[in-house]
Amino acid sequence: MVSPARPPSQRKAFPLRLDPALYAAIERAAAGDLRSVNAEVECLLREALARRGVKLDPPERARRGRPPKEDDDE
Template identity: 70%
Template sequence: MNDSARKAFALRLDPSLHAALERSAATDLRSVNAQIEVLLREALERRGVKLAPPLTLKRGRKKNGDGGN
């Protein structure tokens, strides 16, 4: 999945909420953006909202024959 497959939007947060998200994300070794996504998925799951599993990104270098340089 590339970044263009993700929906981007502005989100205004109270500074204390953002600080709490930064601490929580650091504890879980995630970015704030990834932490917000995880927390939203957990909250929706608790409410019984069904979601498709998150798309995963392939990490690392491309192997020979994958169209890389």
């Protein structure tokens, strides 16, 4: 069962306990990929699920930069 896609601003937060050596390895991998540890964990989980045949919608990219200006005719 595939869950419905959530808007990018609505992300599930939860505590995760990791072995310090595992965290350090993820941190090194994240630095090598220019990602945060959180983004690296998410990427690794998506890759592992894909190898198991679990289909997911591609992640929605966060919007970057300034929001568009609103035209105020005042």
